[in-house]
Amino acid sequence: MRRITVASLAGLLVLFTIGVSAAQKRGQAERITNGPVVKKTTDTVAEIAWSTDAPGSSIVKYGTSPNALNETAEAPWGGTKEPNGDYNHTVWVKNLKPGTTYYFVVATTQGAGTDTSTQSRAMEFHTLAK
Numbered sequence: 001m002r003r004i005t006v007a008s009l010a011g012l013l014v015l016f017t018i019g020v021s022a023a024q025k026r027g028q029a030e031r032i033t034n035g036p037v038v039k040k041t042t043d044t045v046a047e048i049a050w051s052t053d054a055p056g057s058s059i060v061k062y063g064t065s066p067n068a069l070n071e072t073a074e075a076p077w078g079g080t081k082e083p084n085g086d087y088n089h090t091v092w093v094k095n096l097k098p099g100t101t102y103y104f105v106v107a108t109t110q111g112a113g114t115d116t117s118t119q120s121r122a123m124e125f126h127t128l129a130k
Contacts, residue, residue: 030054030116033086036106038125043098046125051086052108052118055079058089062104064097066122069105077110099129 035050048060058075073094079087089108096102103124109117 043128046093056108059107066103
């Protein structure tokens with residue numbers, strides 16, 4: 001009977017340790033580890049990429065005024081995992097006006113295991129003239 005008690009206590013200790021580790025991970029906010037960068041622009045499309053330390057949503061809020069980022073472009077939840085552990089996010093912003101300056105922020109929300117979100121500072125890009 002003593003062995004069962006010791007084994008039970010050892011099992012509880014393992015579960016407690018796993019629970020504490022998961023709680024600590026949830027307490028760490030997701031963060032952008034690289035970017036965002038505007039990888040490519042055409043007259044009507046822009047490719048925007050960034051990396052985070054956890055998988056999550058890939059959202060670009062954009063507009064023609066830095067104070068009115070009223071448009072949204074998104075990519076599927078997750079991101080591509082790199083060997084270094086970061087997750088790459090890429091969003092294609094489409095149907096843009098040629099020869100126009102756009103302002104944007106990127107956001108990744110619902111980071112797996114963190115239940116947190118992160119957002120970049122405002123940046124800009126220019127579409128090519130037709």
